[in-house]
Amino acid sequence: MGSAESAGGRLGAVLAAPRSGIVALGPHGPWLTTTPAQARQVLTDVDHFDFPSDVSRSGDLSASRGETRSGHLTFAPLTPAQVARGVATFAELWPEAIAAHDRARPGEAYDAMVLLRRPVARSxxxxxxxxxxxxxxxxxxEGVLAWIDALAPVISAARAPRRWSRTRRGERDARLRLEDTLAPIEDLPGxxxxxxxxxxxxxxxxxxxxxxxxAWLGREPSPDVEALHAVWESLRVTPPTWITARLTTTEVDLAGQHLSAGAVVLVSPLLLGRLPELVPGEPDGLADFDPGRWGDETRRPGAWLPFxxxxxxxxxxxxxxxxxxxLAEWALAHGVRLAADVEIDQTRGLAPLPCRFTTEAAGGGAR
Ligand code: HEM
Incomplete structure (x- = not known):
């Protein structure tokens, strides 16, 4: 599996940046925060660092019921009852997805990015x-999955596609179909x-x-891993939202660096997750997947802001x-093994490309 450190592109540039102060990634920015304190300041000081609204590069979809300075809404955290419903659905549909694959393609390795779609979407x-x-x-x-697929080429394009391009129309049609499906439903979140x-x-x-x-559990199988430790470690080594951006609303000083209004400031959970002050273990082993490090309870998992x-x-x-x-408990119980090398897809967040796996134990099908 290629490590994030050896990846090129924006990912490589962020990980190679010096880890002190605010770093300019180009002649006029964007600006990268490199310490937990700077990152928190950027994400919490909404008076100076605004949330960019446009997930589809086409209009303001950043919904909200609360207030932030920019007027974008914020979403209420899920309630315990919502979480319980979502997990119950996932626990039911994930083994079903595995079984359906075994019926349709016996003996063939599973593709996680494909198999997880329906259980996660329904959950x-x-x-x-x-x-x-x-x-x-x-x-x-189904409508959300179709919209996500149609959004992918819009988001990953080097330049925002034109308004009437096929890509843009495909995205808009998928979004409108989804909104039509949602419209008659009661108690929508907004x-x-x-x-x-x-x-x-x-x-x-x-x-x-x-x-x-x-991918990580399949690459480095170990019977003694605790599911929760594996989850945090995976969110540390490869946080899917590995970078997020804010725009300065006015001129502002950030850690001694003067930024003009409208500057793009980046926060990277991937970079923060490589900081020795946030992560237990040897500093030169921080790129490694080692769930056991979270047995050391002196450090709080999540300080690198994967959420x-x-x-x-x-x-x-x-x-x-x-x-x-x-999912980790299922993987540990079924002896997941990685079946093919994994590349890092950084066109839209971080995703493994592909994540093909098999299982050792029965009930997980392919061997
Ligand atoms: C492991 C799973 C997840 C990870 C790693 C994750 C990560 C994140 C991160 C890092 C952000 C902040 C982005 C930013 O500051 O720009 C975010 C925002 C968001 N997440 Fe998640 N998320 C996960 C699961 C979920 C789930 C299950 C839901 C809904 C049920 C959800 C709904 C949202 C929404 C609506 C926002 C936007 C909040 C806003 O703009 O005010 N996420 N997520």
């Missing part, structure tokens, strides 16, 4: 849409547009997170963690 829909019928949840889950945004965030990222988890911080931090954090623990 998030069941958590967020209490007023929907099972048929509506199924339709919404408007149909806001609900669509929340669902997409709550499906795309956990699919990548779950795939990384299976962000401040008003735009992840409202689905508890569901995300619970689903990943469920």
């Amino acid at each position: 998030t829909c069941d958590a967020l849409l209490p007023g929907a019928s099972p048929a509506q949840r199924e339709a919404v889950a 408007t149909p547009q806001q609900a669509a945004t929340m669902l997409a965030a709550g499906i795309q990222v956990p699919i990548a997170a779950g795939s990384w988890l299976l 962000g911080a401040g008003p735009h931090s992840c409202p689905g954090r508890t569901l995300g963690l619970a689903v990943l623990v469920e």
